[in-house]
Amino acid sequence: MTDLPAQPAIESPFADLPVVVIGAGPIGLAAASQLLENGLTPLIFEAGDSAAAAVRDWGHVQLFSPWRYNVDAAARRLLEAGGWQAPDPQVLPTGAELVQQYLEPLARTAEISAALHTGSRVLAVSRVGLDRTHAAGRDTTPFLVRVQTADGSITDHRARAVIDASGTWSRPNPLGQAGLPALxxxxxxxMISRPLPDVTGRDRDRFAGRRVLVVGAGHSAANTLLSLADLADSAPHTRILWAVRGASVTRLYGGGDLDGLPARGALGTRLRNLVEAGRIELHTSFTITGFKAADSLLVTGSTPDGDSSLEVDVLIPATGFRPELEMLREIRLDLDPAVEAPRALGPLIDPEFHSCGTVPPHGARLLAHPEKDFYIVGMKSYGRAPTFLLATGYEQVRSVAAALAGNWAAADQLELELPETGVCSTDLGGGGCDTETAAAADEAAPSSCCAPQAEEPSSCCAPQAEEPSSCCAAPAGPQPVSLGFATGSAHGRSGTGERSEATKTSGGCC
Incomplete structure (x- = not known):
């Protein structure tokens, strides 16, 4: 935990200004609900034409986590005050059901709808009259939030605090090596689709009977491959290719019946069977170096045996996302140099050492920046790390709202209960996709500790190893566990951000 001093809520002259919330996905709406419970006024700007616009993009995807983990506590209380009936807590919703049964009703409540402005994209966040180089009076100067509406008009809004819950859905990672677009x-x-297309539904015509290449090795890639296999049953000329950078995908296949989340275990088992049956053509150790587009798409990659090429009709990326930071250039941020999360949070979520199941609960103190009363929450707070969970995000915004209200005792009381194997969805990563998902960083580095490990970059919650070691073996079913804080070195890094010697020698197993 960082050693930041407890600070009171903002006093006059602008205590009556709203708290701007950027993004109306699950975490943004939860932040607004928590602010309302703390007596603060939210002002929500959503770039899409409706609340949860990005979640609607992956509405066909089913989450691994049941409803009990997908509803924020303050949002639940706000909904139930109007007679809302919660879904069955044990049922696994799709993204569309998450919107229809929870997020849409929440956005329609009188309190949220009065604060929500859709079709409103935040262009920049700053301080009134101050760029980032000016320090004098900064903490007592209102924020300035510049917003562009759908008709192109631009307005400036003043705020007492800003919570950025805009996610990462609009910023997919490039397909090339070294974090750069391929030539x-x-x-x-x-000829490259959006992430997580609905290949058996609204996007079917683009893929049926085509040569389709899926790139990535996380759960979003797995789900897309399984959907393509379903498509091929009715469109038999569909050819499915799968390219990964790693030498093996064995661990993506998971632990089967050993997995604490059965839906996740079944995913890997079915994928393995399709590859072994030859219905999915797997290319390992394939790093994309170039594209040449004509009537078809020629994808060139480097392999241990030299350059190789794949000719396809369409490519589906499943290589994760990264945060959009341009709009925050005038804000004083302190970001982890590796994953672009808040510096104190970075070592706790680095996918080289963690999956979602090993990230401890964290709140306002770990999310704080040098810019007082500015917070990045949700998937965007994890930067490039794929270890984010909805439940974790809800705990983030509960703590942040309490801190902004001056209630640091509540802000510091952090609790989070998850199954021991973590609670992950089948796909995605944030932004408008502020959910626990896997596309968030399918090309991230392998996770470690008691988190399931993946040789190829892992997804939001890396799949269980085929033969878990004794100290990390998954229980027969989900086991609730309360997660606590640990020091940075215990999370696999030295003080310089490098892998610690303890982790190097022990393999990181707890």
């Missing part, structure tokens, strides 16, 4: 990637864009 020709921009020109190939018309």
């Amino acid at each position: 020709g990637e921009h020109e190939a864009a018309p």
Whole structure:
């Protein structure tokens, strides 16, 4: 935990200003609900034309986590005051059901709808009259939030605090090596789909009977591959190719019946069977270096045996996301140099050492920046790490709202209960996709500790190893566990951000 001093809520002259919330996904709406419970006024700006616009993009995807983990406590109380009936807590919702049964009703409540402005994209966050180089009076100067509406008009809004819950859904990672677009990637864009397309539904015509390449090795890639296999049952000329950077995908296949979340275990088992049956053509150790688009898309990659090429009709990316930071250039941020999360949080979520199941609960203190009363929450707070969970995000905003109200005792009382194997969805990563998902960083580095490990970059919650070691073996079913804080070195890093010697020698197993 950081050693930041407890600070009171903002006093006059602008205590009556609203708290701006950027994004109306699950975490943004939860933040607004928590602010309301703490006596603060939210002002919500959503770039999409409706609340949870990004979640609607992956509405066909089913989460691994049941309803009990997907509803924020303050949002529940606000909904139940109007007669809302919660879904069965043990049922696994799809993204569409998350919207229809929870997020839409929440957005329609009188308190939230009065604060919600859709079609409103935040262009920049700053301080009134001060750029980031000016320090004098900064903490007692209102924020300035510049917003562009759907008609193109731009307005400035003043705020007492800002919570950025805009996620990462709009910023997919490039497909090339070294974090860069591959040569020709921009020109190939018309032949590259959006992440997590609905291949058996609204997007079916783009993929049926085509040669389709899926790139990535997390749960979002797995779900897309399984959906393509379903498509091929009715469109038999569909050819499915799968390219990963790692030498093996064995651990993505998971632990089967050993997995604490049965839906996740079944995912890997079915995928393995399809590959072994030859219905999915797997290319391992394939790093994309270039694209050449004509009537078809020629994908060039480097392999241990030299350059190789795959000719396809369409490519589906499942390589994760990264945060959009341009709008925050005038805000004083302190980001982890590796994952672009708040510096104190970075070592706790680094996917080289953690999956979602090993990230401890964290709140306002770990999310704080040098810019007082500015917080990044939800998937965007994890930067490039794929270890984010909805339940974790809800605990984030509960703590942040309490801190902004001056209730640091509540802000510091952090609790989170998850199954021992973690609670992950089948897909995605934030932004408009502020959910526990896997596309968030399918190309992230392998996770460690008692988190299931993946040789190829892992997803939001890496799959269980095929033969878990004794100290990390999953229980027969989900086992509730309260997570606590640990020091940075216990999370696999030295003080410089490098892997600690303890982790190097022990393998990181707890």
